[in-house]
Amino acid sequence: MSTMDGAVAPERNGKDRVVQIYPRVSQDTAAYCPLQISVDDTAKSVVNNAIITLGLDSSQKYTLLEVRRNSEEEMLLDDNDCPLMRVLLWPTEAQRWHPRGQGYHFILQQQAINGGNKGGNADDCYDLCNLQTVTEESILEALRQRFYGLKIYTYACRILIAINPNKFLPVYYNPKYVKMYENQPLGKLSPHIFAIADVAFRTMLSRQVNQCIVLSGESGSGKTESSSYLIHCLTALSQKSYSTGLERTILGAGPVLEAFGNAMTAENNNSSRFGKFIQLNYLESGVIRGAVIEKYLLERCRLVSRDKRERNYHVFYYLLVGASKDEREDFYLLKPQDYLYLKQQGFHIDDVEKFGQAYKRLQQAMEMVGFLASTKKHIFSLLSAILHLGNVTITASDDTQILEAGPPEVLSTLTDLLKVKKELLVKTLTKKRVVTANATIDSPYTLEKASKMRDSMAMSLYSTLFDWITLHINHALFNRRDMEDSVSCLSIGVLDMFGFENLRTNSFEQLCINYSNEKLQCYINQHIFRVQQEDYVSEGIAWQNIDYNDNSGCIQLISEKSTGLFDLLDGEIIPNTLSVSPQTLPQEVPEGSDITLSCNVTRVLTHPTYLSVTWLLKTATTSEEILTFGPQGGVTTGAKFARRYADGGIRLVPGKNGVFELVISRVMTSNDGTYECNGTEWTHENENGGKWIKIVESTKEMGTVKVIPTGQSLSVKTTSSSSSPLLSPGDTLTLLCSVGASNLQALALEVTWLAGDRDIITMERSGVVISNTSSSTVQGKRGEASLERTGAGEYRLSVRGVGEEDGGEYTCRVRAFIDKGGKSAGGGGRWHMAAEKKSSAVTVKVSQISE
Numbered sequence: 001m002s003t004m005d006g007a008v009a010p011e012r013n014g015k016d017r018v019v020q021i022y023p024r025v026s027q028d029t030a031a032y033c034p035l036q037i038s039v040d041d042t043a044k045s046v047v048n049n050a051i052i053t054l055g056l057d058s059s060q061k062y063t064l065l066e067v068r069r070n071s072e073e074e075m076l077l078d079d080n081d082c083p084l085m086r087v088l089l090w091p092t093e094a095q096r097w098h099p100r101g102q103g104y105h106f107i108l109q110q111q112a113i114n115g116g117n118k119g120g121n122a123d124d125c126y127d128l129c130n131l132q133t134v135t136e137e138s139i140l141e142a143l144r145q146r147f148y149g150l151k152i153y154t155y156a157c158r159i160l161i162a163i164n165p166n167k168f169l170p171v172y173y174n175p176k177y178v179k180m181y182e183n184q185p186l187g188k189l190s191p192h193i194f195a196i197a198d199v200a201f202r203t204m205l206s207r208q209v210n211q212c213i214v215l216s217g218e219s220g221s222g223k224t225e226s227s228s229y230l231i232h233c234l235t236a237l238s239q240k241s242y243s244t245g246l247e248r249t250i251l252g253a254g255p256v257l258e259a260f261g262n263a264m265t266a267e268n269n270n271s272s273r274f275g276k277f278i279q280l281n282y283l284e285s286g287v288i289r290g291a292v293i294e295k296y297l298l299e300r301c302r303l304v305s306r307d308k309r310e311r312n313y314h315v316f317y318y319l320l321v322g323a324s325k326d327e328r329e330d331f332y333l334l335k336p337q338d339y340l341y342l343k344q345q346g347f348h349i350d351d352v353e354k355f356g357q358a359y360k361r362l363q364q365a366m367e368m369v370g371f372l373a374s375t376k377k378h379i380f381s382l383l384s385a386i387l388h389l390g391n392v393t394i395t396a397s398d399d400t401q402i403l404e405a406g407p408p409e410v411l412s413t414l415t416d417l418l419k420v421k422k423e424l425l426v427k428t429l430t431k432k433r434v435v436t437a438n439a440t441i442d443s444p445y446t447l448e449k450a451s452k453m454r455d456s457m458a459m460s461l462y463s464t465l466f467d468w469i470t471l472h473i474n475h476a477l478f479n480r481r482d483m484e485d486s487v488s489c490l491s492i493g494v495l496d497m498f499g500f501e502n503l504r505t506n507s508f509e510q511l512c513i514n515y516s517n518e519k520l521q522c523y524i525n526q527h528i529f530r531v532q533q534e535d536y537v538s539e540g541i542a543w544q545n546i547d548y549n550d551n552s553g554c555i556q557l558i559s560e561k562s563t564g565l566f567d568l569l570d571g572e573i574i575p576n577t578l579s580v581s582p583q584t585l586p587q588e589v590p591e592g593s594d595i596t597l598s599c600n601v602t603r604v605l606t607h608p609t610y611l612s613v614t615w616l617l618k619t620a621t622t623s624e625e626i627l628t629f630g631p632q633g634g635v636t637t638g639a640k641f642a643r644r645y646a647d648g649g650i651r652l653v654p655g656k657n658g659v660f661e662l663v664i665s666r667v668m669t670s671n672d673g674t675y676e677c678n679g680t681e682w683t684h685e686n687e688n689g690g691k692w693i694k695i696v697e698s699t700k701e702m703g704t705v706k707v708i709p710t711g712q713s714l715s716v717k718t719t720s721s722s723s724s725p726l727l728s729p730g731d732t733l734t735l736l737c738s739v740g741a742s743n744l745q746a747l748a749l750e751v752t753w754l755a756g757d758r759d760i761i762t763m764e765r766s767g768v769v770i771s772n773t774s775s776s777t778v779q780g781k782r783g784e785a786s787l788e789r790t791g792a793g794e795y796r797l798s799v800r801g802v803g804e805e806d807g808g809e810y811t812c813r814v815r816a817f818i819d820k821g822g823k824s825a826g827g828g829g830r831w832h833m834a835a836e837k838k839s840s841a842v843t844v845k846v847s848q849i850s851e
Contacts, residue, residue, distance in 0.1 A: 017084055017087050017088075017095060018036050018097075019037055019046075019087060019098070019105075020032040020033070020034050020035075020097075020098060021035060021046070021107075021108050023050070023108045025056060033054050033108070035049055035053070037084050039082060039085075039184070042080050042082060043063075043064045043078060043079055043081045043083055044079035046083055046106075047062050047063070050108050054108075062108055062109065063077070063108075063109050064077045064107070064108060065108075065109055066106055067103065067104065068103065068104055078126075078151070078190075080126050080189075080190055081190055083106065085174075085190070089176075091104070125142045126154060126187075126191050127157070127191075128161070129155075129157050142154070146163075150165070150169060151190070152165050152172070153191035153192055154191055155187060155191045158186065158199075160193060160195075160196050162221070164220065164222035164225075172193075178233050180194075181194040181195045181197075181198050193230060193233070194229070194233045196230070197230050197234050198233070200234075201234060201286070201492065204490050204491075205282075205285075205286050205490075209490075210491045212492070212494075212495060213230060213493070213495070214524075215227055215494070215497070216517075216520055216524060218499045218500050218501075219498065219499030220271065223496050224258065227254075227276075227494050228254050230494050231254060231278060231494060232251065234280055234288075235288060238282065238286060246288060246289070246477070248368050249370065250288075252365040252366075252367075253278075253365075253369050255361060255362060256362065256365045256473065257276065257293070257295075257473070258270065258272075258314065259313075259314045259315040259358075259365075260314075260465075260469060261273055261274045261295070261313070261466065262313070263306075263312060263313050264314075265309075265310045265501075266307060266309040266310055267501075270314075272496065273298065274295050274296060274297060274498065275296035275297055275496065275497040276293060276495075277293070277493055278291060278494045279292045279293075279294075279492070280494075281479070281490070282489060283489060284490060289487070290479035290489075291477040292474055292477065292478075293473055293474055293477070295466070296497070297498075297509065298466055299498075299507075299513070300460075300463050303341060303386070303455075303458060303462050304459060307503060308344055308345055311347075312342055314358070315383060316336075316342060316387065317342075318359040319331075319359065319383055320333055320334075320335070320336050321336075321356055322359025323359065327380070330377070330381075332384055332388065332413045332417065334387075336349065339387045339388075340391055341387055341390035342387065369473050370472070370475075371472065379465065381417050382417070382418075382461065383465075384417055385414055385417035385461070388414050389414060389457065389458045389461070391410050392405055392406070392411070393407065394429065394447060394451055395447075396447050403444055404426075404430070405425075405426045405429045428457070429450065429454055429457070431445065432444075432445055497517065498513045498516070498517070500517040501513060501514065502514075508569075511565070515555075515559070518551050518558070519555060522551055522552060522555060525551070529546060533545055533546070580700040585702050585704075587705070588706045589705060589708065590710070590713070590743030590746070591667065591669060591707050591742075591746075591818065592666050592710060593746050595671075595705065597615055597661065597664070597677065597702060598660070599659070599660050599702070601658040601679040602658055610681070611629075611631060611658075611679060611680070612629060612630050612631045612682060613628070613660045613677065613680075614626075614628040614678040615628075615675065615678075616676045616677075616678060617676075618675075618676060619672070619673040619674075624638050625641075626662065627650055627662060631682045648665065649665050650665070666746060666818050667705075668707060671705065671707050672705065674701060674702075674703070675701075675704075675705060676699055676700065676701050678697065678698070678699040679697070679699075680696070680697045681696045682695065710818075710835045711816075711834065712742075714740070714741045714816055714835045715837065716737065716739055716740075716812055716838065717738045717839055718736065718738075718811070718839040718840065719842070720733075720734070720735055720842050727844065728846070729802065729803050729847070730801050730802070731802055732799065732802070733799040733802050734796065734798050735753065736796055736797075737753075737794070737812040737814070738793060739793040739814050740793060741835075744792065744793055746818070747816045747817065747834065748819060749765060749814055749815070749817070750762065750814070750815040750817065751813075752813045753787065753797045753811075753812055753813075754810070754811050754812075754813060755806075756809060760797070760810075761785045761786070763789065763795065765815075769788075771785070784799060784800045785797065785798065785799045785800075786798045803846065804846050804848055806844065806846050807844055807845050808844060809842065809843055810841065810842045810844060811838050811839050811841050811842070813836065813838045813839075814836070814837050814839075815833055816833070816835045816836070817831040817834065818833075819832075
């Protein structure tokens with residue numbers, strides 16, 4: 001910053017401006033002090049420079065005030081405020097030169113000894129981490145003082161705290177501020193949401209790592225507006241060399257989603273009734289290339305009922321108030337109070353012109369994201385149909401109790417708007433249809449159920465329309481060329497979840513909304529408190545742990561399996577459900593062992609039904625049925641496993657209370673894969689039997705099993721137990737063989753001793769010992785050999801009366817077999833060889849007879 005002499009404004013250098021500071025002090029000074037300021041200059045530095053230039057008493061305290069023509073009072077600048085940010089909001093002429101008569105200037109005012117200026121706060125803290133004492137009271141007081149000074153943003157290190165002013169503040173959201181905060185370290189300038197966007201953008205580019213900005217707060221805290229400002233800033237920070245059309249599409253998506261997904265609540269005039277995650281995709285150079293929007297949990301029940309102080313979704317009021325005369329005729333539009341879904345006590349539209357302008361902005365935004373005129377017409381027709389659907393009445397005739405839908409004029413309007421036949425519409429509103437592969441069953445609703453199903457149809461139509469609009473927007477934001485060319489991209493995500501709510505009547509959606517907030521709060525607790533404090537402890541920093549409210553117990557209360565509220569509600573309110581609770585399987589089992597598949601099937605029955613339970617084995621390429629316990633008690637087996645079931649390798653044990661057990665004996669490596677249990681509920685087509693009709697089906701994964709091949713664990717070790725390594729002719733040679741495996745008891749072993757490459761003697765898996773007959777020259781000699789099993793996996797070979805020819809290398813060959821079962825099992829029948837191993841050689845020497 002530099003001082004300027006003379007009354008002529010110099011040429012501006014980039015963002016720099018020349019400002020005139022008019023002193024209001026006790027001593028005589030010049031009329032004004034011209035100073036050249038930049039974005040790096042704060043109010044404190046401007047004051048210090050003005051004191052030096054004007055030759056003021058530096059022992060006194062001074063403040064800087066901003067004066068605007070349209071403001072009723074002088075606005076005090078805090079020490080860390082940037083005066084240039086205020087100047088950029090002035091008219092262009094006032095930015096260049098601003099005498100007092102034009103109404104835009106700065107005043108240097110000397111503070112009074114007894115307390116200074118009205119509204120001043122010398123101890124203002126823009127970062128809560130700089131507080132001398134960090135307590136709840138000191139934090140709230142700092143935020144309160146900043147808010148009273150219209151400073152709604154405050155840092156807590158890298159976290160931005162925003163307090164909703166519930167009005168637009170031009171001093172914060174001038175588009176020029178995007179460039180003001182560009183490439184500025186966090187904390188150098190006054191706290192601002194643009195600073196958070198800039199830090200995320202620069203971090204993504206410098207580290208080449210995806211970023212995410214999470215917005216959290218209560219309902220009405222300003223998350224929706226904040227996310228909108230973030231998106232505006234993040235698109236503006238992107239280089240302009242690619243195309244402004246994509247940025248136009250991204251900016252148009254927000255108003256469209258707000259119109260269809262936001263509503264007025266008791267606490268907020270523009271409350272998001274859905275959660276959204278917006279991911280902006282950039283090239284590695286920083287050029288924006290596309291975006292993806294994900295929505296979560298649209299509050300469908302708001303469509304048909306709400307508190308008397310709340311309203312339906314914005315788009316309905318925009319359409320009904322802003323539609324032209326031709327549109328009103330085409331869409332059969334009525335007044336808002338004529339619709340059951342909009343009618344409520346004390347309802348009135350305060351500003352008709354406001355809704356009319358909102359409808360025009362919605363039309364423009366839909367064009368920005370690529371909705372054609374014909375497509376918009378279909379959308380608004382469907383919105384009108386949803387409103388008319390609420391006016392449908394369901395009655396039961398006095399004599400036949402058959403349900404009837406009306407009035408006729410409403411049905412006629414609906415058939416035209418939905419482009420369906422009247423008979424099909426009435427049938428859908430009054431009858432339930434169950435469609436299976438073999439039959440279609442229609443049964444009438446009860447009168448109470450029919451009204452609920454009408455509302456359910458309206459909610460489903462609106463929810464599906466919202467999903468389709470989101471899909472259409474994503475399609476417009478999708479960059480197909482980058483996908484085809486496999487272009488590497490980075491991203492910045494903005495997560496805007498709905499706020500915590502406690503209404504007079506809380507719906508199931510409110511439970512889900514508040515649960516998502518609890519999950520988000522748990523995530524924040526983990527990363528702000530637990531993870532950070534663990535880092536301090538691991539690094540040996542002297543640190544006293546901070547106690548915080550851990551809400552993990554609340555999360556478990558809601559989502560815990562079997563005992564959580566979600567599971568309990570699911571079991572209580574949903575008819576004709578089938579839940580399958582399979583047992584967790586071991587990840588690894590030895591080849592040849594048994595595995596047991598246990599499955600618990602729970603039913604909520606509304607009429608007599610029958611169960612079938614099927615086990616399946618899925619591999620990377622196939623899905624095979626193992627065995628099915630049918631609805632009449634019969635058992636059928638998949639083709640691949642039929643023989644094993646017949647031979648006893650697979651058996652089914654139906655238990656009590658819906659528990660079924662399937663045992664697979666002597667598993668092999670071919671049994672690798674993921675096991676699933678499928679429960680299906682059936683009923684007869686009619687009372688006389690006949691075809692089976694599937695009602696409901698549930699499949700749950702039990703786990704993935706890896707069968708460890710025996711060959712990976714089979715070991716063979718041989719030793720000599722002779723008293724001397726050198727035998728004399730006529731001595732007895734004794735060799736021991738020790739066999740190890742992961743599942744030795746499930747295996748049958750065949751042990752063979754060899755001298756060189758010739759068999760000496762074999763003990764078969766059935767226990768039979770046979771002599772080698774392959775060489776007649778050694779047959780007799782080997783006939784003096786014996787082989788016996790001395791323990792589990794222990795075998796001893798004895799060769800009596802050895803001669804000189806018995807010297808050499810001896811090895812033991814072991815083959816492991818798995819019994820496949822069947823009638824011939826154990827009698828030399830169906831065996832599966834799993835592995836073969838040879839031991840290392842044992843060298844035996846026999847001394848020669850002396851001449």
